[in-house]
Amino acid sequence: MSSLRLIVFGRQGAGKGTQAVRLADHYGIPHISTGDMLRAAAASGSDFGRQVKEIMDSGSLVSDEVMEGVVAERLAQPDAAAGFLLDGYPRTPGQAEYLQTLLAPDGVQAAINLEVPEDVVVDRITGRRVCSSCGATYALGRDESAVSGLCANCGGEVLQRPDDTEDAVRKRLALYAESTEPLLNWFRERDLLVDVDGVGDPDDIAAALVARIDERRSGAPGAGS
Ligand SMILES: [Zn+2]
Numbered sequence: 709m710s711s712l713r714l715i716v717f718g719r720q721g722a723g724k725g726t727q728a729v730r731l732a733d734h735y736g737i738p739h740i741s742t743g744d745m746l747r748a749a750a751a752s753g754s755d756f757g758r759q760v761k762e763i764m765d766s767g768s769l770v771s772d773e774v775m776e777g778v779v780a781e782r783l784a785q786p787d788a789a790a791g792f793l794l795d796g797y798p799r800t801p802g803q804a805e806y807l808q809t810l811l812a813p814d815g816v817q818a819a820i821n822l823e824v825p826e827d828v829v830v831d832r833i834t835g836r837r838v839c840s841s842c843g844a845t846y847a848l849g850r851d852e853s854a855v856s857g858l859c860a861n862c863g864g865e866v867l868q869r870p871d872d873t874e875d876a877v878r879k880r881l882a883l884y885a886e887s888t889e890p891l892l893n894w895f896r897e898r899d900l901l902v903d904v905d906g907v908g909d910p911d912d913i914a915a916a917l918v919a920r921i922d923e924r925r926s927g928a929p930g931a932g933s
Pocket residue numbers: 839840841842843844859860861862863864
């Protein structure tokens with residue numbers, strides 16, 4: 709079986725993290741997130757790693773060039789030889805171009821876009837409650853602790869995070885849509901975007917994702933530009 713190179717997109721609250729872990733487990737490929745990748749590079753102790761650490765410690769944004777080095781280094785690791793699931797990269801069409809060049813001639817096989825309507829996402833996030841003592845998370849409509857305000861684990865106070873209010877959430881979603889739309893279009897134009905409905909039972913969504921990916925792997929050569 710050829711190596712499986714995937715990217716996953718999804719706005720906050722779409723369940724991207726959950727599905728990324730499931731997909732990586734299912735296919736036995738590493739789930740590579742931008743944050744983990746940067747931390748690993750910084751901890752590597754190489755000259756390049758020290759540069760990355762300096763940038764991160766200073767709180768500056770990591771430039772495209774540095775990020776390209778981090779991605780190239782990570783994807784060259786032995787555990788990524790059979791494939792990988794990238795999460796958080798690329799973020800721009802320019803980075804997507806870079807990735808396809810790095811992975812030439814095959815490139816990525818699919819960029820998964822987990823789609824959840826905005827109102828559903830807003831409900832999920834604004835219904836989230838967090839214990840101020842132990843950090844346990846609860847959901848309105850599912851957990852008694854979210855309603856009572858008392859943590860079932862530790863008895864601590866259960867609250868809504870200030871950035872989980874509807875106003876804050878809608879602002880974040882609008883920013884995400886604005887910055888991600890050109891990127892999704894980039895993959896769509898190359899017939900690489902796989903839109904998947906992210907509403908429903910996580911098991912069903914995971915099964916649908918696997919079916920769509922397997923379908924792409926088994927057929928349709930010549931997809932893309
Ligand atoms: Zn607690």
